Amino acid sequence: MIKRFLIPTIVAAASILSFQSCKKLLETQPTDFLSPDEFFSSKENLTATLTGVYSTLKNNALYGDNYQHLITATTDELVYATSGNVPKVPWYNATSADAQVASVWATLYTGIDRANVVLANLNTPSKIEEEEKRHIEGEARFLRAYYYFMLTQWYGDVPLRTKPTQSPQETNMPFTASKAVYDWVIDEMTAAEGLLHDQTATTFDYTERVTQTAVQAVLARVCLYAAGAPVNDSRRYTDAAKWAREVINSGLHKLNPDYTQVFKLQCKDLYDAAYKESIWEVGFQVNSGTPEQSSPGQVRVGIPTSSDVAGKNDGRLFVYPRLYRTYESFAFTTATNAVSDASPDQRRDWCVAPFKYSGGNATTAPAQNPVAYNLYYTRYPGKWRRSEENAPRIATQSPTNYPIVRYADVLLMLAEAENELNGYPTPEAINLVNEVRARAYGKLNGSRIITGIAVTDQGTGYVTPPVVTITGEGGTGATALAEISGGRVTGIRVTNPGKGYPASTTVAITGGAAARVILNGDGALGTAQTAGKEAFLKAIQDERLMELNGEFLRKQDLKRWGILQSTIKQMGTEVISGSSDLKPDGTPVVPAAKTPFAPSNVTVTHYTNPANNISDKDYRLAIPQKEMLYNNQAKQNKGY
Template identity: 35%
Template sequence: MKRICIIACVAIAGLSSCKKFLDTKPTDFYTPDNYYTSEAQLQQALNGVYGDLMRPELYAQVMGFNFVSTTDEVMSNRTADGDARGLRYNYDASLVHIGNIWKFAYIGIANLNQLLANIDKPEMDEGRRNIIKGQALFLRGFLYFTLASNYGDVPLVLRNLAISEVNMPATSQKGVYEQVEKDMKEAETLLAGYTSNKLGYNDVVTLTAVQAMLARVYLYWAGYPQNDASKYADVITYTDKVINSGLHALNPDYRQVFINLSKDQYDVKEIIWELGSSGAAAGVVNKPGNDIGNFVGIQSNLTAADTSSYNSAAWVWVTRKLFDAYEVDAASTATPFKSSLDVRRDWNCANYIYSGTPRVKVARNNVWQMCAGKFRREYCPAAIRNTNGVGGTYNINWPVIRYSDVLLMRAEAENHVNGPGNAYTYINQVRKRAYGIQAGNVVKSVTVSNGGSGYTVAPAVTISGGGGNGATATAVVSGGKVTGIYLSSPGALTTGSYYSSAPVVVIGTAWVPGATYAAGVQITNGGRLYTVTAAGTATNTPPTHTSGASDAAVTGAVFTYAGTAATATAAITNGTESDLTPGLGREEFQLALRDERMRELCFEAVRKADLIRWGNFVGDMQTFAAWATSNGASVTATGNVNGLQGLRNVSDRHVLLPKPTYELNLNHDLVQNPGW
């Protein structure tokens, strides 16, 4: 593996060449012999690996986008450039992105092997040495887990190689998993007591990050193709370690988790391990920008005159299956879609884009063409979002593993080992947060009781009282009437101010004496609707005139009767709406859990791997392609024809990525994966 020698050279020598690396008497650059002599140098070597995880070839772009963006939750909307990026299952072993995952994973492994070989070299505090060693072992295991779960059998390199060691057979996926387990278990011991709550940040590996990732390794190991069901017990063991640590909890507002990632604000309870892009933990070498929120984001253009603007290509759209998987309020009269009881739907499935110069917000009501809204660049700090209309780095951090995933893994393993009884405990925690009722009750629905008449624009909707705050809604107007109320937020979920009784709903702008009104504004007074036909300031005499008459007594403003005011009532939750249907059997619970993982973890690059480990990836994609065809995806104007074609391209060989062509040409002991 000549490339690994090259990488070790680059990492240590910096500007020096590999030829210089082989000189017997280096004088102007670092070599393994004269480096790793201090704690600072060990830490610097480790930081370099952390930084490289956020390269575009890995988690700054490819791992969260290229080969995971056409499943049943999201589909690419691209044609030729989509094929060039591997979005539509038209790639082959020569594609550069196929090679780069392999290449940069082994770069990291080579650098970690070098670090581990020299870990005992400097004199330093043993506690600090253990922390660096534990993180290095974990990262090596993590990179091998990445390789094995994507490529299957891969060469297992655990030492520095001689330049002549080129041909090396692959180790079985099981054998690689065994080494991952060994590295991570040793890391767990070395990192005892090293926790994100003590550090205050989570973009370095800590004890619970090791434990949570080990649970994921065991979950994959338990599924296809290894199908070692005994590993479900290990999933329970390691998820319980995270849960019982008391260090982690769900953020009460699902949306805030991803706003925090955009703002580079640490949430060490919800996010167990994230990869930092900019401004992360002190000493970690991070990248200045990434594509998170770009290809998988809400479409927008960047303009110099609009400091709130940002760039996002939005090269994927959600699927109707994902959108329809979220429960709706049956009583909702909102159109074109009923309000959802699940706050995740309208966050993940964005029903708007930004376009034009100046930018305007444009509704996107075709479900197959809704943008993936989880990572929203609009929340990035303005200082990095818009640099005089040019560039912009954005720097959204990547959530490698979250506490909700730990709970869902625990539920899945519990169901497999013991049945669904106790598994409800874990899945319902995730669902309760999703419905906004983790810590109290919220507004469940707003129902129009009288649509009124005479509306020419959608009136404002105000929700107040009931002991809570933060609930917001918008009105839908058709034929002069308010035909529905769309609940956009059930309440202020992060403040702990919840509702104890139904709040009052006011539709429209009330008449206020002394207020100044612009022409065209509609106001309500005494159950009547008025249109301001001449701008001005209102007196203390309220408008009371009948249809067609204007209020001459109001100086400076003229209010003309337009019709009757609409009314609506609100209802609040009772705390049980989120509970999964009780009494499910083992298979029914497993199916429900699969949908829950999609609702919760969509666009976080786990869906394809989930579908593969559940053992029917190709069949599931073929079934979904047929369903999508029958449910609007094939309609050019309102569907996603390009994404649908990508689904139809799925075959048995796509369960694994092909081993890169350049690697096969170099390492003659390596065997290509089936079908490639």
């Protein structure tokens, strides 16, 4: 239900941030009721109200908390991990009375109503430049459309309210079909893109404001989702390709050569002026003296610890093994003959934390305990690490920004759209995916692991194995053992592939023998992955899982591909049988234990309950109970 609009309420809501930088609180406090004409006669009040539209993104019902660890879980990337009273949405048994279902709906409509207020009062200020007014209109129209995009994604048919709510009677409104909502969203965002033609990624030194390429990137996403299930408007693949190309052709955005830096910068609330890979972010910030924005949701997802030094984290999500095992791995045997593995894909051990915390307190850092290479369950996501934040770290707040759309996503969206439009993977589409993979495999920053050492001169006279020394600027950790026979070096076994090694890495062997290192490749897709439309789509699905995990996209991706239900059910089967994802040749990605959990283990329910509960109805959330009560034209989604 939308509440009646009152100016003091809007002023208070809009005062969360200042429009000028999206960083500071407005100091003015409302003291009395003002008419809309009086209030919006000031340009500053109009821009402050636009800031209130932006602030909806930070609400605890959305990116601030519930959206990240409840609404968008559980899928084959992240699973709700906390035992006890588990919220219903992650287990696919929510009803119209569920609090999270209601809060997302209400918060999105609050943002929409705020945008409607801005747009209704564009011409009220007496002193405002046309360019300023055009930019405000473009941002307000885009944000309103984005909130409707989120609504129709999650709820399907929804009321399309495009004017400020003035009275309770206005809550009675028919529902607009999801396809029509998508069409309206695309039209609104297209208009906004034109209005913001001169507000580009170089206009600001932060990413919280909407720019032209941000609109274009989100338009590509909206069109791609409209083309998929359940709307299935296939003509939108053309539009998705068009808008993705606009972003690429702008030349304003590039991949940061170091994947981890994208997220480290977000943890520190820093702007990536050099690459601008993160195109649009939800901005959070914390001032340790007087916190400007409470963002407790930022400490729900990550590596759990109660230590203030590392940064407290609830650790409410586990990584599902399929995410970890989709990354390519390199098996090796350590110097003590223990089997282990490493990944040439630099994303794996960043996105999936290779350690867990233990101990620590307010003044002492916790210990980092390595996770065994073949422990697939109960791992934690590590993409955003509170240890990367600037100290002091506040227990329930974090300055970490969350990306809504990144350049890597744009590249993958264009590849997918082109595959659908042409019916096969074109060279352009393959190159787009390979561009993302090249960064992951260290090609852009010359940083690899050592996957082998080839002997080029066996030498003579060896009685005992010689010492092998690996040297490469920036590389760390690599070790190897020589094997001898008949006085010669017949082989060199890598016992630790290390990380960060450049192409110039060398190997020295005592006693005269010589060898050269073999570094991991560029990650280019193989012929099996590009053999046809379906094979290439599967490669893109896997790539999106590895690149974009934890960025709130996976559940909706699985929906539009029409595989959400089958994926979740397969997860339930895997946890009981101990089966796992396989390579194209049918062999396990890495050796796996057959029984990851005994069926009686309480943790197993986090995987089996979603599988047992999910059904066709879960492609939509329920329409909230309050909407059904206060809107006499509301209609409930099928199955609820």
